[in-house]
Amino acid sequence: MxxxxxxxxxxxxxxxxxxxxxxxxxxxxxxxxxxxxxxxxxxxxxxxxxxxxxxxxxxxxxxxxxxxxxxxxxxxxxxxxxxxxxxxxxxxxxxxxxxxxxxxxxxxxxxxxxxxxxxxxxxxxxxxxxxxxxxxxxxxxxxxxxxxxxxxxxxxxxxxxxxxxxxxxxxIDLPVFSESLKARADSERTLLFLGRLHPVKGIDYLLQAWSQLQDVFPEWKLRIVGPEGDGQYLRHLKSISVQFDLKRVSFDAPLYGDSKFEAYRAADLYVLPSHSENFGMTVAEALASGTPAVVSKGAPWQGLEQKAAGWWPGVGEKPLVEALRSAMALPPEQLQAMGQNGRAWMEEEFxxxxxxxxxxxxxxxxxxxxxxxxxxxxx
Missing domain, CATH: 3.40.50.2000 (Glycogen Phosphorylase B;)
Known part of the structure; x- marks a missing residue:
């Protein structure tokens, strides 16, 4: 053919x-x-x-x-x-x-x-x-x-x-890692967003949610990774950070190849608060890396809850806060187990x-x- x-x-x-x-x-x-x-x-x-x-x-x-x-x-x-x-x-x-x-x-x-x-x-x-x-x-x-x-x-x-x-x-291609489980220091845990910095991704919701959670979970940091496009949306996000006096938030340059998957692997939790996604490739990448995810209902990932691999809250600040509060309160071992569920799901069906x-x-x-x-x- x-x-x-x-x-x-x-x-x-x-x-x-x-x-x-x-x-x-x-x-x-x-x-x-x-x-x-x-x-x-x-x-x-x-x-x-x-x-x-x-x-x-x-x-x-x-x-x-x-x-x-x-x-x-x-x-x-x-x-x-x-x-x-x-x-x-x-x-x-x-x-x-x-x-x-x-x-x-x-x-x-x-x-x-x-x-x-x-x-x-x-x-x-x-x-x-x-x-x-x-x-x-x-x-x-x-x-x-x-x-x-x-x-x-x-x-x-x-x-x-x-x-x-x-x-x-x-x-999805399942990345190969040298270690079977993630090795992290208990004193520092990472919530990761990785993707395009674009209004459709709902990152402003994420920052507003973080303003309510940063003092509740002082052991966590928020890492935002991605290309900034024309820079206008990134400037908007940084202004929100200043407005809400956000702590332990970093805006990092985009990552590719092995470096991208190492970032997924190093994170305790992946988050995608999008308004709209037809699939959400970064969710599949995070799960394939063994990282559980919190993904808004703007993306078609209801299987996260069915497979015990993450959370699927509504679109917006309030449901995002509730889901992140539940996820960030879990011990590392439980999140790692959910991450392994996600990886097995990707291997079986994707x-x-x-x-x-x-x-x-x-x-x-x-x-x-x-x-x-x-x-x-x-x-």
Missing amino acids: RLIHTMPDIGAEAAGPSYSVVRLCEALNTLQQETTLALIGSAGSNPFIKPFSRGFGPERLGCSPSMRRWLNQEIASCSVDIVHNHSLWMMPNVYPGWATKGAPIPYVVSPRGTLSQWAMRSGSGIKKAFWPLIQKPSIKHAACFHATAYSEYEDIRRIGFKQPITLIPNG AWSGVAKSMLDTYRWLLGRGDKPDYVLID
Whole structure:
């Protein structure tokens, strides 16, 4: 089977879609499926990535005439079995829709969180015109949507799309550590946020919650790690720190690769207080590292409580305070046990080989080469 996947680019943080889409394509290639990932920018060391140069126009739109021409040629040749686009709101997410319209090639769309209520409300005014005039028409003929969680399935249906939706989570690579359990000094414990510093992440809630907890748990520190973007949101967060006279809070530069996983491993507890997430890759990374998590209901991680691997409070300051109070009061040994529950969960249900196999079975069904998988929802 020949597959073309598309996405705008690979972000510097190598997280979220920059990680999950690349790993999905790698896993599909491992299953002997000829998979090409087309995007703007550099291919790095990945031989299956086909990079294209950016053309003229606003950088935010990511115009690339060369990418558009290549997609048109490949689809016109009828040598492609499936075209699968990841994310929305940039021209590399529009070109595959234009190219497949009227072609006998199933088109699959993974919104990757871009259709959430928060995402649809946020952003520049350009979105209000881009959606009805360009983006929505380019995906109306999609044969199937892909959701990484049931909440994203609901987002897709709320927008009005009636096509089948394949419900397949992202996968995760389990890091290997030299020690079976975390070694920490009892005198210092760490609450970690690691991810993009962006308003959608709800870090302002976290800081406000910390102002109520810092004196109750003097042995704990809060570590916020991530890229600052244009710096505006980071300045806002630091102003909150000053306003509430926060103690033992650090804002650290982003971490990548092994250093990132060591940060998860060194923490007693991971926290993600997001307004909206279609998956929340950092949660999977933390759990794979053996660290329990407190994650808001803005992210689809209800399994945290079912698997005894963390807490799933409502969105906002008050529920976050209550969950963190419960979590931070537990002894290190109990949190470590919850972390091991989370790691076992990731190993059992989120291996990339299984994720790729599920996606491949979806493709086969779309092509009439197999039965409909149970995780493909048609209502």
